[in-house]
Amino acid sequence: MLLIHCPYCDETLPEVEFTYAGEAHIARPENPSAVSDEEWEAFLFLRENVKGNHYERWRHAHGCGRFFNAVRNTITDKFLTTYEAGAPRPALETLTENGK
């Protein structure tokens, strides 16, 4: 079982308390009726599907209830970091330096 650090609870807890919620930093267009079909399609369906370090959303569903973001390596399942929703995307170099 994965252990996930909730940035709101500031505790590292078993995966079963959490639910996965897809790729992070996908902003809904401010005015959906103003965007083209292609832009709307991209918002709804097009995802990076990264093999490696993936910015993704999780929700502490059986805990504080909050959505937050994480960087997880999709090959090793290792979490590099978790951070509050709305916080800027942390640069990958700051998470992986020194060969970690």
Added chain:
Amino acid sequence: MTAHANILTPGTLADTAAARVTVTAAPGRLSLRARGDLSALETALGVTLPAKIGSRAQANGIEALCLGPDEWVLLTAPENVAAVEAAGAAAYEAHPHSLVDISGRETTVAIDGPRAVDLLTLGLARDPETVAAGEGRRTFFDGQTVILWRDAESKFRIDMWHSFAPHLLGLLETGCRELAAETL
């Protein structure tokens, strides 16, 4: 009001050398959601809302547990619920919030005894020792969201939604007997 098939009568469910499981009399329960400067609300309710998730406060006949960054559960005597709601309503202009009576939703069991912590590990995903005495958490117990209160080292309460109670209480009851049957 809808009659609920799973509301259990208060009473002792299991009492062994390991632990005791008791369905408690139902308290009044309210769900509070609020953000920002809470002082107007705290003055109205007469209780300081704990800011840290998992921490508790008790004053003015209200027991408050912080469940999330903007969420608390308030316990009070059933006859006091209307007064708490009225106090919240009076402070609504000063501090908009949501305060909802959820008294009809949950069953509470009290668990105590020398092996209460071991009993909890039957269904709890997290380590019970990470919840200190005097704290509480919303967490996951054998497939269900519950609120766990740790009142003392080996004294707990679990709030669960009525419909899950027969399942969870069955597990706790079996666990009590299993732990008592163990030769250490």
